[in-house]
Amino acid sequence: MNDRAVQDLLIRALADAPYRESPEWRSRALADPERVERFARFLARHFYYERIVHFFKYSRALGRITGRQPAAVLSGPAFDALLPTAVLGSRATAQAVAGLVAACVREGESPTQVPYLNDLLRYEAAMMVVEAGARVWTDAGKGDGGRGTGGATPEIVEGTVFLDLAYDLPAVLPQLLKPWTAVPKAVERPTRLLVARSQHGRVAVARSDDTVAAVVQLADGKRTLEQLAAGAGLAVPQLEETLKGLVDLGAVRFWTGS
């Protein structure tokens, strides 16, 4: 095993609490386990602090109405209870932490003043969960995610989600981050959003409709463009245009079967 591989074991041990408890890790005796555990817990709190500050910034802006600051969950017993099973960057841990934040903010909810708070918390949690997962840090030059040729078939990217909201949230979000005295209002209107992540970890959101939803849901890596177009009720040129937008968003990639 080369030194880079040993470094990967250390990184995994610090990120993955169940692995730290495994005989595989413990038998290596690479470092003082008590020190490793303390540093791992410190890293976990830091890791999710950064994500809560970023993804729950709208709830933070509403803090003077709800009386709740999202990052406060990190110093509570519920977060401590998650630490023995936490795997930094995993979807499961992101889901669990986002759930704690949403519950904390809801406890202080003032429904008459922020009627769209539930939608907002679902939106913020979805962003945080979609961001989780392995990512590409260094391009190898393979161009994954391109349009595809020679029989390549489109496939939904794991983690991509649709969000059906009761309020038109995208219209109100920028206002929440500006100075305000009265809580910015959102129009009550069914709104479907598509949340996806690029291979490099950039999370993007786009308004969606039934056609886009059909394309994404049918993109299983097996159907050809013609089959997909027929299923979604689109002409192939229209489908190609839709797919281009979905690839740019990170929701769909082309599967070459390699």
Added chain:
Amino acid sequence: MPDLQVGAFYNPHLGAELVATSGIDHLAMADPPAAADPHWPAIRERYTLLLHDYLGQLSEPLDERSIRRARDLAALYRSPWVAEHFQCLHTEDGTYNLNYVFPPLYTEEFLGRFTTNAMALQARLDQPLVMENIPGFFDVRASRMPEPVWLQRFFEATGVGFLLDLPHVWLEAHYRGIKAERWLAQFPLEHVIELHVAGVEEDRDLQGPWIAPTEPSDEMLAFMADAVARCPRARAVTFDAFSPSLSMDVLRRSVDRIRAAL
């Protein structure tokens, strides 16, 4: 040290106050400016800006996309030098990522990797590269040489500058149970271009001190003054605090106290 510049990090939530204040020579940029940041044009006009973003970990070669991004940011900031860190915090396959400081193993293999990749990055930049030391909270048995020796060999092999993070040195000394001045004396201070200074606070997970967005203590400032006197090429000292909880009062007082201590 008459030409030493004293500055801080750009914290966007303090943008309006940073535009209005005086007595801060430079701002280090940890993140690119947000498109909606109303203070960015004035900040860019007003300050010397130092590129201190995450560019990539130099245990692996930076790809073309990362190099282009580094070049673009350096040009945008008109940065006199470009900073990166001696860190290795995500696995090669991208599955695990610590998202915070973690040093590489101090071995020949990692020395070769960082030397090669730093020189490749330096060759593509129009500005000098400086590299920041990263603290270890625990020793790893697979490391083969002391950190200061590894750093000395890196700087001699590459000609890259040293961004000396003093609280990192102070924390390592604390957790090793040795005097900070004694630990610092082993570092290759002749390569230092910039120094970082920060406050520390007790952390409940670590059960000991760690860097926090607070003022540096008198002890830390005295440590800084001693260090600066031993860094003949030092050009700047930066108050290293970048956090939404940082107040302008703390930033302002810290810069003033750093200046007074020099």
